[in-house]
Amino acid sequence: MPGxxxxxxxxxxxxxxxxxxxxxxxxxxxxxxxxxxxxKAWPLLLMVLPAMLAGLLLAGSLKQLIPPGxxxxxxxxxxxxxxxxxxxxxxxxxxxxxxxxxxxxxxLARAGADRGAVVCYIVSWALNGxxxxxxxxxxxxxxxxxxxxxxxxxxxxxxxxMIARRVPIAWTRPESPLAAPRR
Amino acid sequence: xTGGQVLLGVAALGVFLLAIxxxxxxxxxxxxxxxxxxxxxxxxxxxxxxxxxxxxSQLIPPQLAAAWLGxxxxxxxVLVASAVGGFIPGGPFVSFPLVLTFIKAGAGAPxxxxxxxxxxxxxxxxxxTWELPVLGPRFVAIRLISGAALPVLAGAAAQVLLxxxxxxxxxxxx
Numbered sequence: 001m002p003g004x005x006x007x008x009x010x011x012x013x014x015x016x017x018x019x020x021x022x023x024x025x026x027x028x029x030x031x032x033x034x035x036x037x038x039x040k041a042w043p044l045l046l047m048v049l050p051a052m053l054a055g056l057l058l059a060g061s062l063k064q065l066i067p068p069g070x071x072x073x074x075x076x077x078x079x080x081x082x083x084x085x086x087x088x089x090x091x092x093x094x095x096x097x098x099x100x101x102x103x104x105x106x107x108l109a110r111a112g113a114d115r116g117a118v119v120c121y122i123v124s125w126a127l128n129g130x131x132x133x134x135x136x137x138x139x140x141x142x143x144x145x146x147x148x149x150x151x152x153x154x155x156x157x158x159x160x161x162m163i164a165r166r167v168p169i170a171w172t173r174p175e176s177p178l179a180a181p182r183r
Numbered sequence: 184x185t186g187g188q189v190l191l192g193v194a195a196l197g198v199f200l201l202a203i204x205x206x207x208x209x210x211x212x213x214x215x216x217x218x219x220x221x222x223x224x225x226x227x228x229x230x231x232x233x234x235x236x237x238x239x240s241q242l243i244p245p246q247l248a249a250a251w252l253g254x255x256x257x258x259x260x261v262l263v264a265s266a267v268g269g270f271i272p273g274g275p276f277v278s279f280p281l282v283l284t285f286i287k288a289g290a291g292a293p294x295x296x297x298x299x300x301x302x303x304x305x306x307x308x309x310x311x312t313w314e315l316p317v318l319g320p321r322f323v324a325i326r327l328i329s330g331a332a333l334p335v336l337a338g339a340a341a342q343v344l345l346x347x348x349x350x351x352x353x354x355x356x357x
Contacts, residue, residue: 009312011228014273018235025241033241041237044280048233051188052225058195060217064202064210097274098313099224106317119326122314123333126303134191136275140283141295144350149296152340156300156333163329171321 051135058131059096072111077165079117081158087117088157091124095131109173118173120161127153232276239277240284249289252298260294261338268301268334272308292351297338304330 005012025033071090075083094101101122109118128150137146203211252260271278282295305327314323345351 010273011231013308014228014231014235014277017272018231018238021235021238021242025238029241034238037237037241038234041234044237045229045233048229048276051191052229053222054188054192054195056221056225057214057218058191058198060221061195061199061202061214063217064206064214065198096221097225098309100221102313102317109318115322115325118318118322119329122326123304123330126306126309127300131191132275135188136279137299139188140279141286142350142352144348145292145295145352148292148341148344148348148351149299149337151344152296152337153300153303156304156330156337159336160304160326160329160333164325167325167328169321169325169328171319171325174318 047139048135051139055095055131055135059094059100062093062095069107069111072108072113075108075113075117075121077114077116079114083114083117084120084158084161087113087120087161088124088128091121091126091157092128092130094121094125094129101125106174113173114165115171115173116161116165119164120157123160124157127156228274229276232273233280235273236277236280240281243284243288246288248285252285252290252294254291254294256291256294258335258339258342260291261297261335261342264294264298264338265301265334268298269305269307271298271302271306278302286352292345292348293338293341296341297334300337301334304333 022034022037025037071086074086079086094104105118105122108121113121133146133150137149141149199211199214202214206213250256251263256263271281278299282290282299285298286295310323310327314326
């Protein structure tokens with residue numbers, strides 16, 4: 001049971017929030033408002049679905065082509081700027097959500113990437129992931145806004161990596177398969 | 184179908200064919216199995232998340248967004264957005280529809296840049312469900328310290344760059 005809960009935590013939390021929000025809309029604005037909200041959700045879903053399918057196929061295929069461990073050799077503690085830039089580019093190119101990305105992060109860390117590179121990779125993926133920008137940001141918020149946001153976000157991954165290398169907290173990178181997350 | 188979606192579809196097919204070319208049919212089969220597993224995980228979440236975002240946006244009073252996060256709110260608005268953004272739960276399927284709601288209600292572009300940046304970098308939900316179990320509390324501390332100031336920086340940068348992006352908020356009346 002705890003395993004089931006943990007595996008589906010996201011789904012359960014989202015369902016709970018959705019139900020509570022729907023109940024609130026119902027009580028404060030009436031059933032018509034609930035219908036109106038659902039009416040808005042449907043076209044959004046239809047718009048996002050094809051992009052999601054394509055994005056996941058991209059992620060699945062990319063993984064066959066580039067084993068993430070191969071990149072880690074350029075991301076060691078001695079890698080300096082260049083390692084951070086490799087990490088930033090790799091992060092931006094990584095498609096998919098956290099369930100796909102954090103296993104890759106673990107592979108990178110075990111294969112020798114230093115804390116700066118790992119932080120830079122995570123920030124670049126979360127902030128500037130190209131797949132997410134194409135699938136969500138451009139269709140919903142427009143290309144101009146997406147470009148402005150990307151320009152502001154581009155340097156931040158490398159910046160975070162540089163700061164991370166100076167934060168005085170000891171961290172040993174994860175070794176052998178410990179507490180590997182269920183994919 | 185938007186241009187971005189077509190582009191993504193073409194890229195996905197291209198990389199899929201490339202994987203088959205490089206690794207033969209087994210690689211293609213692995214890619215498809217991987218994709219299928221991902222769909223099984225993501226699709227249910229999406230089916231719940233999108234109505235959830237719709238309900239939430241129904242609940243947010245538009246005047247509130249305009250007052251706290253409007254173009255006039257300046258760096259105060261950027262700071263508020265940076266703080267709020269970290270608490271938006273869920274993935275892009277939640278945050279981007281929410282940002283769209285804010286923009287329609289009158290929020291400003293630099294404030295929304297800060298909000299998205301804070302959600303992406305500091306999102307507490309992702310930290311707790313993924314980062315903490317996979318990488319441990321020390322790493323999480325290092326990463327959050329490294330990222331703490333970035334949303335404000337991004338918002339300030341957007342404020343400076345805004346004159347060059349007059350169409351960054353084209354959604355009024357859409």
